[in-house]
Amino acid sequence: MGELREPLRELIECGLPQALEVMGERWSFMILRASFNGLKHFEEFLSELGIARNILSNRLAKLVEHGILKREPCADDRRKIEYRLTEKGLDLLPAMLALRQWGQKYGSETVVEDPVLVDERDRLPIGPVSILAHDGRILGPQDLWLTRPANLGRRADGTIATPGESQGVSLGRGDVVDLAEAKAAAAR
Amino acid sequence: MGELREPLRELIECGLPQALEVMGERWSFMILRASFNGLKHFEEFLSELGIARNILSNRLAKLVEHGILKREPCADDRRKIEYRLTEKGLDLLPAMLALRQWGQKYGSETVVEDPVLVDERDRLPIGPVSILAHDGRILGPQDLWLTRPANLGRRADGTIATPGESQGVSLGRGDVVDLAEAKAAAAR
DNA sequence: TAACTAGGTTGCGAGTTGCAACTGAAAACT
DNA sequence: AGTTTTCAGTTGCAACTCGCAACCTAGTTA
Numbered sequence: 001m002g003e004l005r006e007p008l009r010e011l012i013e014c015g016l017p018q019a020l021e022v023m024g025e026r027w028s029f030m031i032l033r034a035s036f037n038g039l040k041h042f043e044e045f046l047s048e049l050g051i052a053r054n055i056l057s058n059r060l061a062k063l064v065e066h067g068i069l070k071r072e073p074c075a076d077d078r079r080k081i082e083y084r085l086t087e088k089g090l091d092l093l094p095a096m097l098a099l100r101q102w103g104q105k106y107g108s109e110t111v112v113e114d115p116v117l118v119d120e121r122d123r124l125p126i127g128p129v130s131i132l133a134h135d136g137r138i139l140g141p142q143d144l145w146l147t148r149p150a151n152l153g154r155r156a157d158g159t160i161a162t163p164g165e166s167q168g169v170s171l172g173r174g175d176v177v178d179l180a181e182a183k184a185a186a187a188r
Numbered sequence: 189m190g191e192l193r194e195p196l197r198e199l200i201e202c203g204l205p206q207a208l209e210v211m212g213e214r215w216s217f218m219i220l221r222a223s224f225n226g227l228k229h230f231e232e233f234l235s236e237l238g239i240a241r242n243i244l245s246n247r248l249a250k251l252v253e254h255g256i257l258k259r260e261p262c263a264d265d266r267r268k269i270e271y272r273l274t275e276k277g278l279d280l281l282p283a284m285l286a287l288r289q290w291g292q293k294y295g296s297e298t299v300v301e302d303p304v305l306v307d308e309r310d311r312l313p314i315g316p317v318s319i320l321a322h323d324g325r326i327l328g329p330q331d332l333w334l335t336r337p338a339n340l341g342r343r344a345d346g347t348i349a350t351p352g353e354s355q356g357v358s359l360g361r362g363d364v365v366d367l368a369e370a371k372a373a374a375a376r
Numbered sequence: 377t378a379a380c381t382a383g384g385t386t387g388c389g390a391g392t393t394g395c396a397a398c399t400g401a402a403a404a405c406t
Numbered sequence: 407a408g409t410t411t412t413c414a415g416t417t418g419c420a421a422c423t424c425g426c427a428a429c430c431t432a433g434t435t436a
Contacts, residue, residue, distance in 0.1 A: 016221055016284070019291030026212060026393080033204055037334075042414050052394045057415055067294075079402045079413045088294055090329050094317045095286035096204070102283055103207030106255075106276055119321040120333035127320040129282045133307040134315050136324075141278050145308035146225075214424080230383050240425045245384055267382045267433045 022066045023092070027051050027059050032096055035069060035089065040082045068092065098129040210254045211280070215239050215247050217287065220273075220280055223257065228270045256280065286317040 022028060030049055039045055045056055060083055063069040068089040074080035097117070117126050131139045210216055218237055227233055233244055248271055251257040256277040262268035285305070305314050319327045 014221075015288040015290075015292030015295055016217060017291070018295040019287045020217055023287065024212075024214060024217070029204060029208055029212065033202075043412080046414095052396095053414085054395090054416075055393065077403070077413085081414070091290055091293065093329055094319055095283060095290055097319055098283035098286045098317065099207045099211065100203040102203075102279055103205070104203030105279065107203055107206040116335060118333050118335050119325075119327055120331055121321070123333070123335065124322045126327060126332065127322050127324075129286065129317055130320050131282055131285055132315040132318050132326075133309070134312045136315075137307075138320075139307060139314060141281055143308055144314065145306050145311070147304060147306050147311065231381085234383095240427095241383085242385070242426090243424065246423095265382085265434075269383070 019095075022062060022068060023095075025059060025062065027055060028063065029096060029099065031056075031059055031063065032068070032085075032089065032092055033100075035083065035085050036093065036096070040084060041080055042083075045083075063089075094129050097126075101128055207283075210250060210256065211283075213247060213250065215243060216251065217284060219244075219247055219251065220256070220277065220284055221288075223271065223273050223277065224281065224284070228272060229268055230271075233271075251277075282317050285314075289316055 023032070027049065030051075031045060034045055034048055039048060042056065042060070045051070045060070046053060049056070051059075060069065060071075064071045064083070066088075067086055069083045070086050072082045072084065074082055118124055119126055131144070133139050133143075211220070215237065218239075219233060222233055222236055227236060230244065230248070233239070233248070234241060237244070239247075248257065248259075252259045252271070254276075255274055257271045258274050260270045260272065262270055306312060307314055319332070321327050321331075325331075
């Protein structure tokens with residue numbers, strides 16, 4: 001594995017900071033979850049989340065500004081405003097579920113009585129949010145490798161994969177990382 | 189679909205708040221990513237992330253306290269301390285990747301030259317972080333349904349699935365949510 | 377011994393957060 | 407019509423957190 005160390009460019013350009021700009025704020029994920037749960041109105045969020053009015057107002061405005069929620073006046077009651085998830089907001093579902101599954105796996109209290117997310121086809125609980133290979137295999141840290149776009153492998157049809165497609169994700173730093181080693185180290 | 193509305197119990201018990209307690213802090217995810225990138229020492233994080241010393245100190249301590257990183261004095265130089273990911277920390281990889289993929293998908297600048305996460309088997313870029321059904325099918329928002337544990341389906345062998353296993357995830361609120369409807373609404 | 381390095385801690389100003397009270401418009405009651 | 411209630415905000419103020427710079431301490435190097 002060649003030494004691969006780039007001139008340490010700013011890490012601002014890797015997707016994560018952009019995501020955190022909105023979702024890193026203290027209440028954003030809780031509001032997002034409430035939206036996934038079907039809440040739409042200001043006062044609903046307010047009483048459900050126990051957040052301060054001004055913060056909620058501010059957060060909702062930011063989420064709307066970033067295109068995660070959209071703000072529509074209600075037809076039947078013109079005081080009311082509906083905050084609904086956009087496509088962009090719905091796309092945060094994997095991230096939210098991954099976080100929640102992690103929190104649940106390591107959290108102290110497990111409340112089994114709460115409703116459960118199921119596959120509507122067979123009503124069985126969903127599995128863990130997973131990192132998939134291009135062919136659908138589930139990948140763990142030990143299966144991942146960080147490399148330069150130039151060193152990408154070739155697909156069966158001989159075409160070179162481009163990082164942009166299929167959500168190829170940059171880790172943003174010019175270092176080859178052996179996640180398997182990291183995993184081994186974690187095991188002590 | 190029966191009306192399903194619980195007495196609005198506190199939402200603190202759903203995994204997400206527990207996750208956010210640590211990872212909701214402003215720099216936690218950036219530090220985590222740096223860890224995945226192989227950074228181990230205080231001064232490395234400091235210069236790489238551009239974070240303030242005191243905040244970094246505080247965040248690292250919290251991450252250690254929550255068992256995401258572990259703090260080990262370096263063998264060869266007893267001034268140095270290594271911060272390494274634990275198993276619990278490694279388990280945050282799907283959440284971090286999901287966030288990053290989202291940020292990259294909707295972010296303005298796409299830097300193609302950055303290194304890319306690949307499947308080490310064939311060196312092809314990884315796919316999107318996905319929500320899987322128990323049988324491995326990839327699920328979208330439209331395939332998900334929120335239900336009570338009592339109404340779970342049965343597996344092929346006739347056993348009733350338990351929410352605890354296979355990362356069944358509670359949304360924490362006693363409301364049945366039709367995510368397909370939400371998706372349709374998002375489309376405008 | 378002096379200088380340097382790694383990892384913190386402390387003090388200070390600026391920015392955020394939470395709480396409570398107030399506003400202003402639309403709906404509901406009387 | 408006139409009062410009250412509801413909805414979604416805004417404003418003022420206290421408490422907390424952040425970022426910056428300076429300082430501190432133990433271990434290493436010259």
